[in-house]
Amino acid sequence: MSTLASTVEEPPRLKQRWWPLATAILVVASLLVASIAIGVYDITADDFGGELVWITRVPRTLALVLAGAALATSGLVMQMLTQNRFVDATTSGTTEWAALGLLLSALLLPDLGLVGKMVVASCFAFVGAMLFMLILNRVVIRTTLVVPLIGIMLGAVVSAATTFIAAQFNLLQMLGTWFMGSFTAVTRGRYEVLWVVAIVTLLVFLLADRITVAGLGKDVATSVGLNYRAILYSGTALVAIAAGVTVVVVGFLPLLGLVVPNIVSMIRGDHVRANLPWVALGGIALVTVCDIIGRVIIRPFEVPVSMVLGLVGAVVFITLLLRRQRG
DSSP: OHHHHHHHHHHHHHHHHHHHHHHHHHHHHHHHHHHHHOOOSOTSSSSHHHHHHHIHHHHHHHHHHHHHHHHHHHHHHHHHHHHHOOTTTTTHHHHHHHHHHHHHHHHOOOTOOHHHHHHHHHHHHHHHHHHHHHHHHHHHHOOOTTTHHHHHHHHHHHHHEEEEEEEEHHHHHHHHHSSSSOOOTTOOSSSSSGGGHHHHHHHHHTTHHHHHHTTTOOOHHHHTOOOOHHHHHHHHHHHHHHHHHHHHHHHHOTHHHHHHHHHHHHHHOOOHHHHHHHHHHHHHHHHHHHHHHHTTTTSSSSHHHHHHHHEEEEEHHHHHHHHHHHH
């Protein structure tokens, strides 16, 4: 009798578990369809409209998916490794190091291709992220606000050095393009390198449990037989690759990795593996909404997605601080 009861009750439980995620997938899919449909050129006007969809609209939408999912999930990784909710690639200075690497590659290796620039930017991002971790390990007072403050100050120093070098070689305009993240220039043939960050997202899913244990601290991780240093390096490398590749292709996407994991955690709790699909979908949804807003707000011109995302991220960041202070 109990077996029959459990058999009868299981389908509603499965339905309750999958319905919210299925609904979220449908919402995100609707946003992606809207992204393909929205634009200055009427794709239904003539035969060229269909070709334009595959040249610009579909690549742009795929870039939104890849960058949004990778940066959101890598932000969650950074927060677990530092044991701080207010850390991501933006607030740890990682993206600024990626921009420095990209600038130096443009100066010293001007003929370097897109893949080469991606490798250089990712290597510099990795160095920056590890330097942030090293400084963090030597800081005695590690309160909620001190940790991201260290990253922001480190990023400011690197950004100042990058700007100084760019000014010396008359490259400020190019540097400004990187800092002003936008999907406007994403076309067929220029976004494909972003598929690398799809691998990053997949690896984050595979390493989720190990990253969770590493987030409990070196002593706990070592006591259960986990190679803490290997997970630290692996997680930091994933964050660096996500930051480096996105900076090369679309520029900065500020606070994306901070906002989405925190919102998901507020709604669903702190179960990392269970939250990862939601974090990935949330990253895609947020960057797509911001991109759509940027395209329609002063149509036929575009507001860079980084401006809209930065505004949204700042509001959420301040809200989280106030909420934590009240708590």
